Amino acid sequence: MEISAIVILSVTAASAVLAAVLLLDRLRRADRRSRHLSKAVNSLTDQLRQATAGLAAEKEKLNSLLSAISEGFLLVDKENKVVMFNKAVEHMFNLPPDDFIGLPLINLVRDHEIDSLVRQCLGTSHKQTATVEVDKVKHYNLTAVPLEEGAFVLVQNLSHIRHLEKVRQDFVANISHELRTPIASLKAIAETLQDGAVDNREVALDFLQRIQIEIDKLAQMVSELGELSLIESGDVPLNMKSADVAAVIERVVGRMAAQADRAGNRLEMGTPPDLPAVRIDEDRIEQVLVNLIHNAIKFTPPGGRINVSARAEKENVLVSVADTGAGIPPDDLPHIFERFYKVDKARSGGGTGLGLAIAKHIVRSHGGDVGAESEPGKGSTFTFSLPLAESRR
Ligand SMILES: Nc1ncnc2c1ncn2[C@@H]1O[C@H](COP(=O)(O)OP(=O)(O)O)[C@@H](O)[C@H]1O
Numbered sequence: 021m022e023i024s025a026i027v028i029l030s031v032t033a034a035s036a037v038l039a040a041v042l043l044l045d046r047l048r049r050a051d052r053r054s055r056h057l058s059k060a061v062n063s064l065t066d067q068l069r070q071a072t073a074g075l076a077a078e079k080e081k082l083n084s085l086l087s088a089i090s091e092g093f094l095l096v097d098k099e100n101k102v103v104m105f106n107k108a109v110e111h112m113f114n115l116p117p118d119d120f121i122g123l124p125l126i127n128l129v130r131d132h133e134i135d136s137l138v139r140q141c142l143g144t145s146h147k148q149t150a151t152v153e154v155d156k157v158k159h160y161n162l163t164a165v166p167l168e169e170g171a172f173v174l175v176q177n178l179s180h181i182r183h184l185e186k187v188r189q190d191f192v193a194n195i196s197h198e199l200r201t202p203i204a205s206l207k208a209i210a211e212t213l214q215d216g217a218v219d220n221r222e223v224a225l226d227f228l229q230r231i232q233i234e235i236d237k238l239a240q241m242v243s244e245l246g247e248l249s250l251i252e253s254g255d256v257p258l259n260m261k262s263a264d265v266a267a268v269i270e271r272v273v274g275r276m277a278a279q280a281d282r283a284g285n286r287l288e289m290g291t292p293p294d295l296p297a298v299r300i301d302e303d304r305i306e307q308v309l310v311n312l313i314h315n316a317i318k319f320t321p322p323g324g325r326i327n328v329s330a331r332a333e334k335e336n337v338l339v340s341v342a343d344t345g346a347g348i349p350p351d352d353l354p355h356i357f358e359r360f361y362k363v364d365k366a367r368s369g370g371g372t373g374l375g376l377a378i379a380k381h382i383v384r385s386h387g388g389d390v391g392a393e394s395e396p397g398k399g400s401t402f403t404f405s406l407p408l409a410e411s412r413r
């Protein structure tokens with residue numbers, strides 16, 4: 021081979037090698053850069069992940085806070101479209117499980133008064149407040165506060181408070197009616213006596229008897245009203261002492277005998293001689309017995325029998341008041357211990373509708389319970405339990 025050819029060949033080989041070396045170096049540097057890059061990307065991803073987790077945790081906290089609030093809370097955007105709302109809003113407006121986010125507010129609240137209140141807030145950028153009645157029974161207090169991007173609406177449910185107000189109004193109206201009836205009877209009796217009946221001894225005695233009956237009713241109502249205000253004022257301390265419940269029953273039966281007699285009913289008691297002592301506030305338990313016996317007399321037509329008995333059972337003494345009266349329909353039985361509940365308002369013979377609610381409250385505060393069994397037309401038996409003064413175990 022010629023020298024020149026050898027030189028050319030070796031120059032070509034050398035430049036090829038050089039090119040390869042350069043390429044390798046470039047590749048190595050590119051690889052180093054890409055490793056740097058991927059490290060940076062990884063750390064960025066980590067940071068992002070942490071930030072998102074933090075945000076999710078914050079959102080979770082906010083959500084649980086909002087769902088725990090009993091007040092309704094919702095956000096709308098500038099177009100009055102729903103951005104978010106809490107659980108209370110769901111309950112208040114009885115929402116189906118639809119997605120309301122992004123929909124006009126009216127779809128959610130279905131009430132033009134509420135919708136226009138929020139519109140007004142958005143339009144004027146001023147806080148708006150109103151009390152709104154929905155479907156006659158729901159009452160809401162609404163406050164719409166303008167925000168930069170829409171409005172925040174606070175919904176307070178007043179339905180429960182309004183319901184209580186109504187119950188109270190009805191109660192006062194009913195009570196004054198119930199009180200007026202015996203007073204009107206007393207007035208009529210007094211007038212009849214004045215008009216001459218007083219001179220006929222037999223008629224006069226009969227009227228006196230009737231006066232007593234009306235006074236029984238009035239006295240019971242006044243005593244129940246007093247008891248109600250005692251209960252409502254809260255902590256009435258019970259004066260608990262070890263007591264002989266048979267003696268308490270005897271006392272009350274003695275006191276109520278004349279009343280039963282006037283109503284033409286026989287009031288009896290039956291207690292075994294060896295009843296264990298109970299721990300009670302005697303005055304309160306007397307009130308329970310009076311309420312139950314008063315009812316038994318009131319709801320038993322003349323000629324009936326009322327029996328008050330007691331027996332020991334496990335850790336309690338059970339006291340029963342049984343009558344042979346009108347009885348209570350099965351549908352009403354679960355409700356008679358509720359305040360103001362009367363089976364037959366027209367036939368109830370006057371009363372506050374509170375006697376049994378009071379009795380239940382007193383018995384429960386002694387750690388006992390009260391229940392009723394009844395067969396309509398045959399009679400009713402009310403039984404309450406009282407814990408023993410000393411455990412028998
Ligand atoms: N011994 C009973 N026999 C029949 N019904 C009764 C008897 N006791 C209570 N009830 C029913 O339970 C209702 C509630 O009793 P209560 O709370 O004492 O109210 P009130 O006696 O003022 O009507 C009564 O109105 C009556 O309908």
Ligand SMILES: [Mg+2]
Nearest residue numbers: 315371375376
């Ligand atoms: Mg009563």
